[in-house]
Amino acid sequence: MNAKKLCLALGVFLLPLHAGAAAGEEVNVYSHRQPFLVQPLFDVFTEQTGVKVNTVFARKGLVERLKREGANSPADVILTVDISRLAESAEAGVTQAVRSRKLRRNIPRAYRDPRRHWFGLTTRGRIIAASKERVQPGEITRYEDLALPKWRGRVCTRSGKHIYMVALTASITAHHGRDGARQWLAGLKNNLARKPQGNDRAQVKAIRDGVCDVAVINTYYMGKMLSDPRQVSWAESVFMIFPNQDGRGVHVNVSGMAMTRSAPNRANALRLMEFLSGAVAQQIYAEQNHEYPVKKSTPLSGLVSSWGEFKSDELALARIAELRGEASKLADEVGYDN
Ligand SMILES: [Fe+2]
Structure with missing residues (x-):
């Protein structure tokens, strides 16, 4: 070699x-x-x-x-x-x-x-992408909503063990405690349209394909999809929701x-x-x-500033780091990826 x-x-x-x-x-x-x-x-x-x-x-x-x-x-x-x-x-x-x-x-x-x-x-913000066809603006505004029965069979995410999901679960743990986070993750799992798979962009593609209606993704993937001719239609099938604006703000x-x-x-x-x-x-x-x-x-770049201003969660990332082991364990406990 x-x-x-x-x-x-x-x-x-x-x-x-x-x-x-x-x-x-x-x-x-x-x-x-x-x-x-x-x-x-x-x-x-x-x-x-x-x-x-x-x-x-x-x-x-x-x-x-x-x-x-x-x-x-x-x-x-x-x-x-x-x-x-x-x-x-x-x-x-x-x-x-x-x-x-x-x-x-x-x-x-x-x-x-x-x-x-x-x-x-x-x-980068971890945001909710929602189908322009099947979700109304204002219908989902918080991470907590993703676990509500209303969204049963309508959510797509990547693996609950991936670092992006683990950090989000850690942030839920910081704000709602371990039991609250466990409940949230179990509710989210119940709402999944399919077994967790693929990367963030694959979740948006799944919305375009009608597999699910909402997904959790990092902001920059919207830009990446828009600059890839094969993925433009994925990005254009969704609108971006910056969660928890009436509360703690977006998990970044x-x-x-x-x-x-x-x-x-x-x-x-x-x-x-x-x-x-x-x-x-x-x-x-x-x-x-x-x-x-x-x-x-x-x-900001023109595209990024076109997404508008939003409130970010000010929780120290050091706290997310401390809770990440626990968050990853929660994904196992609720069988998130099974
Ligand atoms: Fe990434």
Whole structure:
């Protein structure tokens, strides 16, 4: 197997780090986020600072790789999505605390680790998509409604064990307690039109196909579907509902970053992290994937701003991280995926 095939087999998109500028003039990034999202940012960073960014892209397994490499790892910064992956990295002992006034200023408290190991960069709302044909505006307004008997046989979701669903269940647990969350999840399961399957976009396709009437998805998938000619009709069959606007607000999750424990280029790693939280990078980063910048007052993309303003749940993501194990257990307890 040649190097390229090996990388593909491992889910690595590009060849690993190559020798670059002299030490101190580079920074090494391990990224679960795809090249098209982050490369434009790195290009601007290098232009502004002269610091070269070397990147390893992989779909999964970067924390395992960091553990394997230990103190010898060349990685300085990791980029990933979802609070569970960020928390996982910190719990695995492969990250270090970062003190930075800039990061504190740019990133709202709810979206960063109180122990300073991880920092959110973009947010995404977990929203309800509803059939334009079969659901009236105002008919469903809260996550709690998804469990009401009215929606029996009309809901589609992905696996209850997927990190996006686990985070939502964790948020329900934070607000309604364990018993409340169990009841909610059991009610939601009862309302499913089919066994949980597929990704978020597959749920919208199922609405287009008449399999179900409402689904739970992340906001940016609406943008992704609209920019894929084969999926435009999926997106156009639904309208977006930002839940719980009369109460706590929409459950949001993040993409984010952390500095590795062994970072050989610590100063440049900090420069890159601060740059990513700053105005220029925030705008580019959020636009690339139809997400929301964490830094307040950063302009939104045209499409994302057309979705309108909404209230977000201010619950700290650190709390979601704490409850994620319990939430995942609840999915087993109610047999969500069976
Ligand atoms: Fe996603």
